[in-house]
Amino acid sequence: MGKIIVPFGSQHIALPEPISFLFETENEIITKVEAHIGYVHRGIEKAAITKFEYTQLPYLTARVCGLCSITHAGAVVHGIEKLMDIEVNKRIDYLRMLVVELDRIHSHLLANGHVAEVVGYENLFMQTFRAREDVMDVLEAITGNRVQYDYQTIGGVARDMDSEIAEFAKKKLKKLKDNVLKVMEFHDSDYTFGLKTKGIGVISKEMAAKYNTAGPVARASGLDTDVRAEFDYLPFEEVGYKMQLRSEGDVWARNMVRFDEILNSIEMCENILNNLPEGEYKVKVKGRPKGEVVVRVEAPRGECFYYLRGSGKKVMDRVRIRVPTYANIPILKELFLGAKYSDAQAIVLSFDPCMSCTAR
Amino acid sequence: MVNPNMQIEEVTLDNVVDKIKEFYDEREWNFITINATDLGGEIQIDWLFSKYRAKNIIKIFRANVSYDAFIPSIVPVIPSAWLAEWELADLFGLDVENATTGVFIAPDGPKAPLRVDTKL
Numbered sequence: 001m002g003k004i005i006v007p008f009g010s011q012h013i014a015l016p017e018p019i020s021f022l023f024e025t026e027n028e029i030i031t032k033v034e035a036h037i038g039y040v041h042r043g044i045e046k047a048a049i050t051k052f053e054y055t056q057l058p059y060l061t062a063r064v065c066g067l068c069s070i071t072h073a074g075a076v077v078h079g080i081e082k083l084m085d086i087e088v089n090k091r092i093d094y095l096r097m098l099v100v101e102l103d104r105i106h107s108h109l110l111a112n113g114h115v116a117e118v119v120g121y122e123n124l125f126m127q128t129f130r131a132r133e134d135v136m137d138v139l140e141a142i143t144g145n146r147v148q149y150d151y152q153t154i155g156g157v158a159r160d161m162d163s164e165i166a167e168f169a170k171k172k173l174k175k176l177k178d179n180v181l182k183v184m185e186f187h188d189s190d191y192t193f194g195l196k197t198k199g200i201g202v203i204s205k206e207m208a209a210k211y212n213t214a215g216p217v218a219r220a221s222g223l224d225t226d227v228r229a230e231f232d233y234l235p236f237e238e239v240g241y242k243m244q245l246r247s248e249g250d251v252w253a254r255n256m257v258r259f260d261e262i263l264n265s266i267e268m269c270e271n272i273l274n275n276l277p278e279g280e281y282k283v284k285v286k287g288r289p290k291g292e293v294v295v296r297v298e299a300p301r302g303e304c305f306y307y308l309r310g311s312g313k314k315v316m317d318r319v320r321i322r323v324p325t326y327a328n329i330p331i332l333k334e335l336f337l338g339a340k341y342s343d344a345q346a347i348v349l350s351f352d353p354c355m356s357c358t359a360r
Numbered sequence: 361m362v363n364p365n366m367q368i369e370e371v372t373l374d375n376v377v378d379k380i381k382e383f384y385d386e387r388e389w390n391f392i393t394i395n396a397t398d399l400g401g402e403i404q405i406d407w408l409f410s411k412y413r414a415k416n417i418i419k420i421f422r423a424n425v426s427y428d429a430f431i432p433s434i435v436p437v438i439p440s441a442w443l444a445e446w447e448l449a450d451l452f453g454l455d456v457e458n459a460t461t462g463v464f465i466a467p468d469g470p471k472a473p474l475r476v477d478t479k480l
Contacts, residue, residue, distance in 0.1 A: 327440075
């Protein structure tokens with residue numbers, strides 16, 4: 001049989017966001033790949049140096065992504081605070097860590113739900129998303145919003161958390177943990193689910209390192225990298241952070257490492273809620289950002305990198321954003337080569353791609 | 361003020377590939393990205409790396425180049441670098457070795473939008 005060109009995206013049933021691959025296939029096996037990723041370029045980096053003052057950047061960068069808006073705002077806040085020599089207290093750090101980890105939980109559940117959906121498990125997708133509702137409720141109670149939180153601000157957080165919300169969060173997290181364990185058990189042990197995900201889209205540890213893979217995709221291949229362990233921006237180790245690794249490197253392992261991280265994040269959130277330090281939720285902010293700084297934070301999908309440069313003016317000179325999906329596109333492209341076309345959907349979704357972030 | 365975590369090494373476009381080749385070990389270093397900053401009249405290019413299993417270590421190779429400079433590709437050393445290189449071509453209008461344009465911005469979109477003199 002000759003070669004067949006199969007377009008995958010930009011609109012495809014498996015893709016939550018627009019990315020396009022052009023597969024050249026021979027007998028269902030992908031032999032060549034072309035990637036197109038610029039469908040939703042929104043010019044946020046340009047807007048950050050022309051239209052918005054530095055105090056508005058947390059709100060602007062939160063719009064890079066609906067799912068990990070907390071991460072983007074947190075990165076820019078951390079960078080600006082560093083440029084302005086602003087020290088925040090431990091309560092602020094802990095509140096920030098709490099929302100960052102809650103954000104990771106809901107993002108991971110969304111990703112795993114999508115994988116379940118594309119391998120044909122509609123019901124498992126719904127069960128996973130139902131479990132996710134509890135963490136969405138907690139985020140809404142703490143920040144006031146379900147999606148665009150705008151919680152981290154320069155010098156603090158947007159609002160404090162009282163004991164009533166803390167108790168509500170603890171109850172919800174307990175329920176969430178029970179539900180996550182049930183869903184995880186199914187992902188882990190179901191025979192047919194295993195047939196669709198085990199041994200599919202395998203990335204070895206060496207390949208992960210060669211292509212500078214980020215986040216759960218790297219850790220599912222045994223590459224021990226996690227910005228929470230490599231960059232001091234919040235005290236994760238104080239509240240029980242442990243790096244989660246798997247070695248199989250396939251679609252299944254990427255799902256399972258996300259479940260492992262959800263359980264670790266729940267534990268961290270519980271520790272934060274039980275040991276929340278006293279203090280103000282905002283500190284005074286003076287001056288303007290001057291100099292240059294790099295910031296790395298661990299978004300749910302992996303390393304999110306910011307470069308900020310200011311010259312003491314209200315508007316920054318440069319805001320560079322490099323998101324984890326961007327880092328994972330080169331390995332994704334390589335991974336398709338030799339894969340069956342029928343596995344392409346599961347492979348893509350197991351990366352939890354965010355094109356909104358990539359074409360920021 | 362420069363962030364104390366950044367170890368910056370000045371390079372030129374003639375020696376950057378060799379410098380990175382000499383430095384880079386994929387088991388020890390994570391290639392983060394390539395960043396460009398328009399300084400007005402010239403562009404600062406940073407090749408950025410972080411160290412695995414270490415805290416707060418960022419290594420930067422930095423070159424200041426003219427708008428019409430030819431940027432050599434580091435893909436032979438770091439296969440994943442093509443994406444960052446192609447982005448330099450699309451968003452800064454730089455002449456980057458082997459770069460395909462029109463990937464980040466549609467072919468009929470604005471040219472070099474991240475240059476300071478490009479008004480949108």
